[in-house]
Amino acid sequence: MTVEKIDTLVIGAGQAGVAMSEHLSSLDVPHIVLERNRIAEQWRTARWDSLVANGPAWHDRFPGMEFEGHKPDDFVPKEQVADYLEAYAKKFNAPIRTGVEVKKVTRNTGGPGFIIETSKGVIEANRVVAATGPFQTPxxxxxxxxxxxxxxxxxxxxxxxxxxxxxxxxxxxxxxxxxxxxxxxxxxxxxxxxxxxxxxxxxxxxxxxxxxxxxxxxxxxxxxxxxxxxxxxxxxxxxxxxxxxxxxxxxxxxxxxxxxxxxxxxxxxxxxxxxxxxxxxxxxxxxxxxxxxxxxxxxxxxxxxxxxxxxxxxxxxxxxxxxxxxxxxxxxxxxxxxxxATGFALDYSWLDVDAFDEQGKPKHQRGVSSEPGVYFVGQAWLSRRGSAFIWGVWHDAKHIAGHIATQRTYLAYTDPSQR
The missing domain is CATH 3.50.50.60 (FAD/NAD(P)-binding domain)
Structure with a gap:
């Protein structure tokens, strides 16, 4: 069986996964993003019909693109937020694969990185970014x-x-x-x-x-x-x-x-x-x-x-x-x-690594997990109050992508005497 290999695997293509992909792309980090449904699916089908963004258009967006057809102080309807995230991903040709469900992630014993079992086969990745967001299990x-x-x-x-x-x-x-x-x-x-x-x-x-x-x-x-x-x-x-x-x-x-x-x-x-x-x-x-x-x-x-x-x-x-x-x-x-309207619980049952506390919450510092090579992005209060918002996710993803790029430079080092 052929096993695909990639440096970094991002799981989830909502606002967190799209932001993560942009920053990894700008740093030339080879990666793919897996999404079991469509890009920004939660905005489309896990919200009520009349929902609009809780912040105005000038604020609740990524820095690199404005909402088309809306004034800065408009509150954008949910479907158009989803369209925006999809268009943003296309802007930098994000390597997103939809319709692929991640079933299990485990440490690659005796080798680098992780083994990821998906609905479309097995992938090996040096790093895994969980970008599944805060709204997982009602x-x-x-x-x-x-x-x-x-x-x-x-x-x-x-x-x-x-x-x-x-x-x-x-x-x-x-x-x-x-x-x-x-x-x-x-x-x-x-x-x-x-x-x-x-x-x-x-x-x-x-x-x-x-x-x-x-x-x-x-x-x-x-x-x-x-x-x-x-x-x-x-x-x-x-x-x-x-x-x-x-x-x-x-x-x-x-x-x-x-x-x-x-x-x-x-x-x-x-x-x-x-x-x-x-x-x-x-x-x-x-x-x-x-x-x-x-x-x-x-x-x-x-x-x-x-x-x-x-x-x-x-x-x-x-x-x-x-x-x-x-x-x-x-x-x-x-x-x-x-x-x-009683909130959501996190569900990382598919992520079988030592990165969680006794309550099942991620152990991390600004998204960098206690388990080397595992990262979290898109969670509330990941680094600050704004972390769960579109613009806040973008800044958190930038920090995590920088951490990944730094780790890659160490792994790329070779002994001068062997060059």
Whole structure:
């Protein structure tokens, strides 16, 4: 059997794999990229129909190409993000092979590099880059597994029309949960939103987008989460353009019933934690702190930007906050479906190397694994806050490609006396 050999194998052709390929190409590192589906498949088929990028077009892109047909402050629809990534790969003739699934990667015992078993044969590579992204295995808590009700994860949600008649319970207060709940409610359905701890930055403030503020305030380059914030989600949306600041009180006044964190399902009833007010107030404090930091930056630097006093107005507490619901009978509430916006788990079961901790998370430093020759790119907080975003992935990939190129120079060394 003929075994193909390559210096570096990149697994995954989403934004991380495309960025990785660009930098490896610029450094003349021989490589191929394997993708089991199509380029940027997650953007095409693992998102809901109306999704747009969470950042404006001037920000959520690679440095080498702008979005065609969009103004800088537009929020690009998901299909066009996928088209952009595909066009970007073609721009430098990325060596991407689609329709090839990687089944297993193991260390090449007694030889260099790794043996990669794929659906199209075996490949040997000196180095392997896992560019499969952070959205791998949808997580649905098992607490409602016995309920006779339609349940889908946000990765399966496409539009309100796919849900049965009746009210909907959306679990999760991050960007996905908030956007899905808002869309379903606007379609005419009754929506209950279970909201845990969250941050909610302004979409824009004083004529500058949230992404710009994170940049000038140094937040994109923050290298680690604040202690104790690991389970705090971020609620931000581009669905309504620059006016898309998420405000949970506004969602409630719009008609969405807010609930605390989902606690337990039993005998057709669901109970909730007594933390709704605390979670909303925490999110509001985060919002106000952000405005304070922005105002201080403007004053400190003498920048002329229009004041925005309306941004600090707080709506009155809705009834669902003054009288929190702690238990719902699903049938009495008319709830016929649940959308779980509860995140994703990593799945590296195919990567059989010593590069993971006890929880199965990659052990690495800025994407350079503890296992020599193995690299990770595209993960949240890989090197900083911006790592999971399109532009952040590009910079992380540049660092990793540089590391690979440096290792190649050492291996290319030959004893002068043998030349």
């Amino acid at each position: 997580v649905i808590p098992p607490i409602a597994k016995n309920e006779k009700i339609v349940q889908i994860h946000s990765a399966e949600y496409r539009n309100p029309q796919q849900l049965p008649e009746g009210a909907v319970l959306v679990v999760g207060a991050g960007s996905s949960g908030v956007q899905i709940a808002d869309e379903i409610q606007r379609s005419g359905k009754k929506v209950y939103l279970s909201a845990g701890p969250h941050d909610r930055p302004p979409r824009s403030y004083r004529n500058r987008d949230f992404c710009w503020w994170l940049g000038v305030l140094g937040e994109w380059d923050r290298e680690a989460m604040e202690p104790g914030t690991e389970h705090v989600t971020i609620a931000v949306t581009g669905a309504h353009g620059s006016h898309g600041t998420v405000d949970f009180r506004a969602l409630a006044h719009q008609g969405i019933t807010l609930l605390g964190m989902t606690k337990e399902f039993k005998n057709g009833k669901v109970t909730f934690q007594e933390d709704l007010v605390e979670n909303v107030e925490r999110g509001n404090k985060n919002y106000m702190d952000f405005l304070d930091a922005a105002d201080a930056y403007i004053e400190r630097n003498g920048i002329e930007l229009p004041e925005e006093p309306e941004a600090r107005k707080v709506l009155p507490d809705p009834d669902c906050m003054t009288n929190p619901i702690l238990e719902l009978d699903l049938a009495e509430a008319g709830i016929t479906s649940i959308v779980w």
